[in-house]
Amino acid sequence: MSAPAEPLDLGRLPGLRWSEEGLASLSGPLLGLFRDLARPWAAWRRDFGAEEHACPVLLGAADMDRMRYFNSFPHLVTLAVNVEDREESLKAFAGSKAVGPDGDVAPFRAAPMRHALTPAPCYHLYPQFAGRELDAPVYLGTRNATFRREAYYQPLVRQWNYHSEEIVCLGSQEEVRAFLSGMSAKWDAFFRQLDLPAAWKTAVDPFFNADRNPSALLQKLDPVKRELTLGEGPALGSANFHRNFFCDTFRILRHGKPAFSGCVGWGVERMMYAIIRRHGYEPGGWPDLKALYPD
Amino acid sequence: MSAPAEPLDLGRLPGLRWSEEGLASLSGPLLGLFRDLARPWAAWRRDFGAEEHACPVLLGAADMDRMRYFNSFPHLVTLAVNVEDREESLKAFAGSKAVGPDGDVAPFRAAPMRHALTPAPCYHLYPQFAGRELDAPVYLGTRNATFRREAYYQPLVRQWNYHSEEIVCLGSQEEVRAFLSGMSAKWDAFFRQLDLPAAWKTAVDPFFNADRNPSALLQKLDPVKRELTLGEGPALGSANFHRNFFCDTFRILRHGKPAFSGCVGWGVERMMYAIIRRHGYEPGGWPDLKALYPD
Numbered sequence: 001m002s003a004p005a006e007p008l009d010l011g012r013l014p015g016l017r018w019s020e021e022g023l024a025s026l027s028g029p030l031l032g033l034f035r036d037l038a039r040p041w042a043a044w045r046r047d048f049g050a051e052e053h054a055c056p057v058l059l060g061a062a063d064m065d066r067m068r069y070f071n072s073f074p075h076l077v078t079l080a081v082n083v084e085d086r087e088e089s090l091k092a093f094a095g096s097k098a099v100g101p102d103g104d105v106a107p108f109r110a111a112p113m114r115h116a117l118t119p120a121p122c123y124h125l126y127p128q129f130a131g132r133e134l135d136a137p138v139y140l141g142t143r144n145a146t147f148r149r150e151a152y153y154q155p156l157v158r159q160w161n162y163h164s165e166e167i168v169c170l171g172s173q174e175e176v177r178a179f180l181s182g183m184s185a186k187w188d189a190f191f192r193q194l195d196l197p198a199a200w201k202t203a204v205d206p207f208f209n210a211d212r213n214p215s216a217l218l219q220k221l222d223p224v225k226r227e228l229t230l231g232e233g234p235a236l237g238s239a240n241f242h243r244n245f246f247c248d249t250f251r252i253l254r255h256g257k258p259a260f261s262g263c264v265g266w267g268v269e270r271m272m273y274a275i276i277r278r279h280g281y282e283p284g285g286w287p288d289l290k291a292l293y294p295d
Numbered sequence: 296m297s298a299p300a301e302p303l304d305l306g307r308l309p310g311l312r313w314s315e316e317g318l319a320s321l322s323g324p325l326l327g328l329f330r331d332l333a334r335p336w337a338a339w340r341r342d343f344g345a346e347e348h349a350c351p352v353l354l355g356a357a358d359m360d361r362m363r364y365f366n367s368f369p370h371l372v373t374l375a376v377n378v379e380d381r382e383e384s385l386k387a388f389a390g391s392k393a394v395g396p397d398g399d400v401a402p403f404r405a406a407p408m409r410h411a412l413t414p415a416p417c418y419h420l421y422p423q424f425a426g427r428e429l430d431a432p433v434y435l436g437t438r439n440a441t442f443r444r445e446a447y448y449q450p451l452v453r454q455w456n457y458h459s460e461e462i463v464c465l466g467s468q469e470e471v472r473a474f475l476s477g478m479s480a481k482w483d484a485f486f487r488q489l490d491l492p493a494a495w496k497t498a499v500d501p502f503f504n505a506d507r508n509p510s511a512l513l514q515k516l517d518p519v520k521r522e523l524t525l526g527e528g529p530a531l532g533s534a535n536f537h538r539n540f541f542c543d544t545f546r547i548l549r550h551g552k553p554a555f556s557g558c559v560g561w562g563v564e565r566m567m568y569a570i571i572r573r574h575g576y577e578p579g580g581w582p583d584l585k586a587l588y589p590d
Contacts, residue, residue: 017348023351024351025348025349025350026348027346051322052322055320058443058455058456061399062398064394065393070388070389074378077378077388078375078377081376081408085370085444094369098369103357103409104356105374105409111332113400114348114399161355172419208389210384273424295590
């Protein structure tokens, strides 16, 4: 895990309400910045002819399991659970001690769990193409609330609930590699435009038990993840080549063989962090994304 | 529970991807309509000087318990759960049988639960004012992903994960009542403008064991909830007078006494449903919210 990032002075960010449990509320100019960071994505989607999809917060556990998320990242997962739908179980839960003085929910009889909270926006998209033969590369854009349970949290840098925006490409190996290099070039231009001196670094996903996970070993031998970082700061976003892992899993074909896929995405709150660190706490000093990327 | 609403013809809504578990993805003109339904709220927030707050999806269970949500609506609650943060628990969960062939997550050792998925956007706001004396009425706007576990689901009408937008007022009884009648008048004008023949009806929240819940009995004796419905269809939104329940709970004062609160909010997907039912499946026939409510 990377070193903790230089913390922000929350006293100078009145629009950020923070809970130690990794949750943030936004208002005022910070909320404006959050929204405006969607603007370049609209432009990039247009450039690639990417259709935007707004997906639910909840994602089927069976699909996530097929994508091996639970094997690789059990420590990061948040699942959704309901009280068992039986009168006596509901009555017991509705009793006055549903939550103890420590804030913990008292044990209850749970219904079977079938969904997790979205770990990354693009996980919703691959299952939608299951069994399809693509007659052209497919480009999709998606933004979602995303969730990672972490050992510690930090405002705008490491949150349990944050937001991510991505563009995904499904196609032949050449098509996906062309997309990744095209998007990387757009990001280079964008970061220069915003005067954010970011640099690409090869990276590995935070696998559980990485020493024994074949996927983690493979990533080390043949890097497929590049992260964009600002100095020694946290990664702002990444460009990921999935080889044909997702498309093979869901039998998505291109030219009669399992297609390839890749995605490029950033954490919206980390981009806000980078802008504040570079351009200061005064909203007047932030890049004018409305002017740079008008509707 | 109200009768099932007239179902939509999903074959005519290519931008709606539906799962039987009450989850929808949107793209194309439907996603445009979803976004445009935020426009009138920006105007209404300006009219009331309401500050917008973007809150997390997760909400502290201790606060929800203080607001008696678990007592009143145990059947609707969705909680967030993580695997216990111990090597052996994570290893067990990461095993290859995390999800069975029926799609159910296999039992695992859970960490203590401390959060639920947002049941209504305004629940995030009252705790923020805990212990404060208000020297003027407070108006707040908020939109969020919202969650209700239901016995059955229906696209755009009854979803496990849907979206709600609200404005809340905290103040004296007179200030809150003036807000509720002011917002109701704005809605009357808005629904006429969209040629949606909606009517107000007195309503009661869907309490668990309603016959034995004092809050449910009180709502019947002294109605505090008015819903806006289209014919026999589902409620599109509601105006709610909370008396001083939330403010008393969190010791929010006005003129030295517990303040009052009220909120007005709609379900975004239900508004989409109403527009499609009234104006048809062709996006060209939908009201032009961009023109009616420009930036």
